[in-house]
Amino acid sequence: xxxxxxxxxxxxxxxxxxxxxxxxxxxxxxxxxxxxxxxxxxxxxxxxxxxxxxxxxxxxxxxxxxxxxxxxxxxxxxxxxxxxxxxxxxxxxxxxxxxxxxxxxxxxxxxxxxxxxxxxxxxxxxxxxxxxxxxxxxxxxxxxxxxxxxxxxxxxxxxxxxxxxxxxxxxxxxxxxxxxxxxxxxxxxxxxxxxxxxxxxxxxxxxxxxxxxxxxxxxxxxxxxxxxxxxxxxxxxxxxxxxxxxxxxxxxxxxxxxxxxxx
Amino acid sequence: xxxxxxxxxxxxxxxxxxxxxxxxxxxxxxxxxxxxxxxxxxxxxxxxxxxxxxxxxxxxxxxxxxxxxxxxxxxxxxxxxxxxxxxxxxxxxxxxxxxxxxxxxxxxxxxxxxxxxxxxxxxxxxxxxxxxxxx
Numbered sequence: 001x002x003x004x005x006x007x008x009x010x011x012x013x014x015x016x017x018x019x020x021x022x023x024x025x026x027x028x029x030x031x032x033x034x035x036x037x038x039x040x041x042x043x044x045x046x047x048x049x050x051x052x053x054x055x056x057x058x059x060x061x062x063x064x065x066x067x068x069x070x071x072x073x074x075x076x077x078x079x080x081x082x083x084x085x086x087x088x089x090x091x092x093x094x095x096x097x098x099x100x101x102x103x104x105x106x107x108x109x110x111x112x113x114x115x116x117x118x119x120x121x122x123x124x125x126x127x128x129x130x131x132x133x134x135x136x137x138x139x140x141x142x143x144x145x146x147x148x149x150x151x152x153x154x155x156x157x158x159x160x161x162x163x164x165x166x167x168x169x170x171x172x173x174x175x176x177x178x179x180x181x182x183x184x185x186x187x188x189x190x191x192x193x194x195x196x197x198x199x200x201x202x203x204x205x206x207x208x209x210x211x212x213x214x215x216x217x218x219x220x221x222x223x224x225x226x227x228x229x230x231x232x233x234x235x236x237x238x239x240x241x242x243x244x245x246x247x248x249x250x251x252x253x254x255x256x257x258x259x260x261x262x263x
Numbered sequence: 264x265x266x267x268x269x270x271x272x273x274x275x276x277x278x279x280x281x282x283x284x285x286x287x288x289x290x291x292x293x294x295x296x297x298x299x300x301x302x303x304x305x306x307x308x309x310x311x312x313x314x315x316x317x318x319x320x321x322x323x324x325x326x327x328x329x330x331x332x333x334x335x336x337x338x339x340x341x342x343x344x345x346x347x348x349x350x351x352x353x354x355x356x357x358x359x360x361x362x363x364x365x366x367x368x369x370x371x372x373x374x375x376x377x378x379x380x381x382x383x384x385x386x387x388x389x390x391x392x393x394x395x396x397x398x
Contacts, residue, residue, distance in 0.1 A: 024344055072291050106292025113314065116286065124286035142340060143286055144314075193289065247340040253312035256288045256335070261366045 023245050031242050032213055039242035041214025048132065053176050053210045055130045055137070058244060061122055062237040073105035073193040074123045076222075079234035087229040092197050099195025103262040108190050111260060113251035115146050115165040117189030118182055118204045119220045122236060124193070129246050137171055137178075142249045150180050157183050163200050165189055178208040191222065199226035214240040287314040287338070294373045298364040302332060302372065303380070306356045311349035313339045318352055320360070334360055334374040352377070352385060 032043035046054040064078040077086060088096060099105065110116055121141050122128060131138040135153040150171040158168050163186035171180045182204045191198055202224035210216045216238040223231040290296070304320035316336040323329045336342060342351075352358070359378045365371035377385040 072296075073289055103289075104292040105289030108289070110286055111288045113287075126286050143338075193286070244344075247343060249313050249338065249340050251287075251314050253310055253317070254314060255317065255333075256293055256315070259365050259367050259369060259371060260288065260292045262292050 024247070026243055026245060028243050039214070039240075041212070041240065041242070043213040045210040045212050048134075050134070052173060053178070054132055055178055055208055055210050055216065056132045058127050058129045058241040058246060059122075059216060059238040060125055060127050060241055062239055063125065064236075068194065071100050071105065071194050073100075073195075074120075075194040076119070076123075076192040076196055076234050079123070079236050080232070084232070086196065086232050088196075089227060089229060092227040095197045096195050099190070099197075103195070103260075105193050105195060106260040106262040108193060108195065109165075109188055110144075110193075111254075111257040113144050113254050115144070115189060116141075117185070117191050117198065118148075118166060118206070119218075119234065119236065120190055120192050121146070121166075122218070122238075126249075127241055127246060140246060142246050144251045145249055157181060163187070167204070174207070176209065180204075180206040180208065182206070197227060198222070198224050201226045214242070216240070290373065293365060293367075294363040295366050296363055299361070300364050300372060301359065301361050303357070303359045304332065306352060306354050306358060307331060308354060309349070309352050311339055315339075316342055320358060330370055332370040332372060334362065334372050334377075336374055336377075358385065 030046070032040040034040045046056075048054045066075075067077045067080070067082065068075040077084065080086075099107065115121065116123075121143075124143075127142040129138075129140040129142070131140065135151070137150040137152060139148040139150065141147065146166070148166050148169060150169040152171045155170060157170055161168050161184035164184055165186055165188070167182040168184040169180050169182040171178055173179070183202075185198065185200060185202050185204075187198060187200050189198070190196060202222065205221045205223070207219040207221075208216060209218075218236045218238065219233055220236065221231050221233045222228065302320070302322050304322035306318055306320050308319040310317040316339050318334050318336070319331055320334065321329050322332050337345075339349075357380045359380060360372060360374050361376045361378075362372040362374040365373075379385060
């Protein structure tokens with residue numbers, strides 16, 4: 001089945017060079033290379049001076065095999081094993097069905113350039129950059145210039161914080177896995193573009209594993225007993241975007257929300 | 264600005280694959296994959312911004328009436344990564360657009376491909392990954 005894929009779109013027009021090309025395509029000195037000079041995507045994962053895997057880099061998720069063919073929007077189920085279910089409480093199921101089947105995914109916060117949730121911010125094919133430092137890891141989302149802070153200075157998760165779109169995150173290491181726990185979400189974001197809801201009680205646990213230079217996996221577990229009957233886990237694969245930089249993605253010309261009509 | 268000939272032609276395009284809305288908004292909540300459209304017109308304005316690049320073109324229908332249509336493309340960041348610049352499409356360019364009509368009946372199209380009248384294709388892009396693909 002053919003799919004249009006933005007990253008594979010071929011620009012047939014003869015384009016003139018531009019200064020931006022020197023920013024979008026830049027030969028970074030830390031990129032390992034094959035004999036022909038291309039980025040070596042299967043080179044060993046880089047490590048920090050203290051020996052931990054270094055997650056730093058620009059990443060984009062690998063498209064998942066679509067499992068929910070009743071909607072054209074990304075669904076967390078796409079990143080779960082075949083046959084897996086996300087079992088919702090009745091009131092949450094009603095919200096979800098309305099978003100999925102009546103609104104067709106319309107009405108989600110990102111229409112108005114508000115944040116996607118965790119993990120939804122990493123499910124569309126958009127770039128994000130991880131900047132790993134000893135006490136703080138930053139996750140910078142190109143879309144809308146949003147960011148997260150993952151504190152690794154030993155602090156505990158906050159108790160009853162002011163609800164936030166992307167919550168409050170701390171990170172720790174489980175051998176070679178970077179484990180990010182997040183609480184303190186508001187209940188306005190969607191877990192995916194199809195419309196899985198969540199409450200302020202949600203806790204997410206992301207387990208990032210950098211497999212090699214060019215590949216990273218993330219298992220995310222959603223634990224929200226006010227919304228779901230049991231925790232569930234999705235696995236997202238990412239590919240490094242070598243020799244490039246993030247671009248500014250400030251949303252300064254939003255004009256779609258007035259045209260969203262749903263079904 | 265001269266308005267060129269046009270015909271608004273609803274054509275039966277082969278649709279393959281499913282449509283995945285990109286991050287910003289749902290494709291199917293705004294556009295109708297069952298209403299492909301081909302328009303020809305003269306570009307009047309380009310907005311090289313995020314979350315989508317947009318351009319506008321004067322289009323003449325079969326009765327001779329002229330109307331200004333809005334066309335949505337991918338994000339500015341996405342198009343730049345595909346090699347486009349803000350001058351790839353300019354006012355007064357004469358173009359043919361293939362895309363999908365907005366559900367709300369407005370003169371808004373999700374552009375899947377944009378071609379010059381001499382056949383050169385400007386982009387086969389869309390504001391959506393996996394928007395219904397034309398064969």
